[in-house]
Amino acid sequence: MAVGTKKGLWLATSPDRANWTRSGPYFLMSEIPSIGIDTRGGGRRILVGLRSEHWGPTVAHSDDLGATWHEPDHGAIAFPESTGAVLERVWQIHPDAESRPGVVWAGCEPISLWRSTDGGEHFSLNRGLWDHPHRADWGEGFGGGAAHSVVVNNDGGTVHVAMSTGGVYRSVDGGDSWKPCNQGISAYFMPEPSPEFGQCVHKIAADGATAGRLYAQNHHGVYRTDDNADSWTSIAEGLPADFGFVMLAHPVRSGTAWVIPLTADGERIPPEGKLAVHRTDDAGATWQRSDSGLPAEEYNVVLRDAAATDSADPVGVYFGTRGGSVYASADEGTTFNEVFSHLPDVLCVRVAVLAGEAAPGLVPLRSASMA
Amino acid sequence: MLPRLEVVLPSVLHPSANGHSSVWVPLPGGSTIQDVLTHLGQEYPLLGRRLCDEAGMLRRYVNIYVDGDESRRLEGLSTPVWPGREVLIIASVAGG
Numbered sequence: 001m002a003v004g005t006k007k008g009l010w011l012a013t014s015p016d017r018a019n020w021t022r023s024g025p026y027f028l029m030s031e032i033p034s035i036g037i038d039t040r041g042g043g044r045r046i047l048v049g050l051r052s053e054h055w056g057p058t059v060a061h062s063d064d065l066g067a068t069w070h071e072p073d074h075g076a077i078a079f080p081e082s083t084g085a086v087l088e089r090v091w092q093i094h095p096d097a098e099s100r101p102g103v104v105w106a107g108c109e110p111i112s113l114w115r116s117t118d119g120g121e122h123f124s125l126n127r128g129l130w131d132h133p134h135r136a137d138w139g140e141g142f143g144g145g146a147a148h149s150v151v152v153n154n155d156g157g158t159v160h161v162a163m164s165t166g167g168v169y170r171s172v173d174g175g176d177s178w179k180p181c182n183q184g185i186s187a188y189f190m191p192e193p194s195p196e197f198g199q200c201v202h203k204i205a206a207d208g209a210t211a212g213r214l215y216a217q218n219h220h221g222v223y224r225t226d227d228n229a230d231s232w233t234s235i236a237e238g239l240p241a242d243f244g245f246v247m248l249a250h251p252v253r254s255g256t257a258w259v260i261p262l263t264a265d266g267e268r269i270p271p272e273g274k275l276a277v278h279r280t281d282d283a284g285a286t287w288q289r290s291d292s293g294l295p296a297e298e299y300n301v302v303l304r305d306a307a308a309t310d311s312a313d314p315v316g317v318y319f320g321t322r323g324g325s326v327y328a329s330a331d332e333g334t335t336f337n338e339v340f341s342h343l344p345d346v347l348c349v350r351v352a353v354l355a356g357e358a359a360p361g362l363v364p365l366r367s368a369s370m371a
Numbered sequence: 372m373l374p375r376l377e378v379v380l381p382s383v384l385h386p387s388a389n390g391h392s393s394v395w396v397p398l399p400g401g402s403t404i405q406d407v408l409t410h411l412g413q414e415y416p417l418l419g420r421r422l423c424d425e426a427g428m429l430r431r432y433v434n435i436y437v438d439g440d441e442s443r444r445l446e447g448l449s450t451p452v453w454p455g456r457e458v459l460i461i462a463s464v465a466g467g
Binding site for chain 2: 029053054055056058071073074075078079081084085086087
């Protein structure tokens with residue numbers, strides 16, 4: 001488990017997802033908004049996007065579970081001089097599928113998409129999205145403009161990116177060209193509440209087994225698409241609130257997803273101060289609330305990347321709060337145990353099963369099937 | 372041999388300069404802080420990225436003091452430097 005916070009990175013390992021050995025902090029006083037754990041080919045690379053208020057943003061990686069860290073001299077991500085832009089923050093690091101070794105995607109601020117073919121040591125700017133005519137009209141949420149979600153389908157041809165604010169964009173040519181795909185997603189905060197783009201989509205995730213199905217947690221609104229984002233339908237009924245940041249999907253099972261609702265835009269706390277995870281097993285038709293192992297009272301939020309699943313069977317569900325607690329569930333989000341307490345604000349959580357180190361009962365799933 | 376200028380680094384940046392606590396920079400006539408930063412970026416790219424963004428702008432919370440004055444209160448990156456001037460790089464007070 002890798003936990004990125006406002007003031008550094010912490011790691012934890014466990015043979016059974018019940019007993020954890022913790023280490024850290026690494027990169028003390030740098031915020032860690034993004035983490036990618038790349039286990040393809042039996043590897044164990046941890047990539048972190050970090051940002052120092054003094055010394056700027058960068059990407060570092062470790063191939064030995066944090067014992068040593070490496071950073072390319074000239075930086076893994078740097079805007080070409082011709083853009084006149086400078087990197088502010090790395091919001092997302094997404095290792096691609098097993099079938100595309102070495103390919104890693106990154107979503108950044110200013111809103112931009114990047115692709116590496118050397119395991120995340122050097123990235124190239126995706127010019128199709130950067131040169132999109134809508135870019136001048138994309139906005140920034142409170143945390144800054146963010147390309148925060150990257151979803152790539154099995155054959156690599158279809159890529160979805162979600163940004164705040166701007167909404168969902170899709171490429172069907174591997175990233176060469178992009179079109180907005182926000183039909184059905186509300187932008188109630190704009191004069192025209194159903195614009196072509198400009199939505200504040202907080203997070204998207206691909207269904208584990210049903211091609212073309214994705215889920216979205218919006219700035220008010222929870223949605224599903226079954227047609228590769230041509231259209232979105234609300235699946236918020238049954239939830240205590242439709243605001244939140246987190247959207248997780250089961251890595252291989254169709255129809256299972258998790259959200260962590262917050263009361264509202266203007267009241268960003270768990271409903272009634274009671275933190276709970278809500279799970280669907282029927283693609284959003286119904287939801288089940290779970291708070292077993294969670295505190296009776298909690299007013300801190302869970303940010304968009306401060307939640308993750310692992311790839312074990314049964315799937316583990318993990319999340320951290322801005323109050324510095326990190327919870328782990330080894331039973332698909334039914335019960336939770338606290339792994340970390342009192343850390344700085346948790347910005348990002350990622351978990352992976354390392355080959356050869358899991359207990360006999362902890363069986364890695366087959367490679368996830370994406371939309 | 373060109374005259375040189377010593378640039379003193381904060382301890383947190385020593386690893387970015389191969390462990391050095393200060394770096395000697397060759398100084399042709401008419402050199403400025405910008406020339407010093409350019410040299411540091413060429414000799415120690417990691418250090419250069421800590422000090423300036425990819426557009427070459429000095430990062431907001433990085434202060435460069437020249438003989439006791441912060442360079443932004445002098446002539447900014449155009450502040451002239453010459454051998455014997457004291458150049459200190461210091462992290463600004465920032466954060467919470």
